[in-house]
Amino acid sequence: KNEVEQSPQNLTAQEGEFITINCSYSVGISALHWLQQHPGGGIVSLFMLSSGKKKHGRLIATINIQEKHSSLHITASHPRDSAVYICAVGPYNTDKLIFGTGTRLQVFP
């Protein structure tokens, strides 16, 4: 079993829909990262959080440390949101990150 599990693996949506991507992890962590990877390969950091909730524009990330679970929400989705979304955790006592396998999102007009 992977230490970081994401669901769903693939997601299609119509423009305007509300989207949720889930991440569960099995290790104690200092922080959790949500990343976005576009087809060209580059990765952009969306959020880093260790508790509660963060919001940036149409994106919202939440984390429940007790349940070892995080969600990334996209409100009013748009075709430009089409990308792979990756959850990564930073375990205690290490500076390395453990990555989930990613969720491929396609938003159609």
Add this chain to the structure above:
Amino acid sequence: SAVISQKPSRDICQRGTSLTIQCQVDSQVTMMFWYRQQPGQSLTLIATANQGSEATYESGFVIDKFPISRPNLTFSTLTVSNMSPEDSSIYLCSAHGTAYTEAFFGQGTRLTVV
């Protein structure tokens, strides 16, 4: 925040040759990492690039195949040596301060070995 310039963005190489990938960060960072991402897969850590000392390699990766340099706190290189088609992947560098800080990534190098 930090901006990482990675180059080349892509290359097609002959088997048996070597390719050096460069990453330049616009500010000093404590930790730099090199990852490989095979098609449809998530990121796999190759090594941690240590400033002024030898890199720390993960299981399955060796210095002879993936030599890494990090001469200062803003620059690192990864060389993929004696390439074979199995080395075709996206290679990414990453930088951050500590586990409690945001992680930044280069744009990736898409390598195809023929």
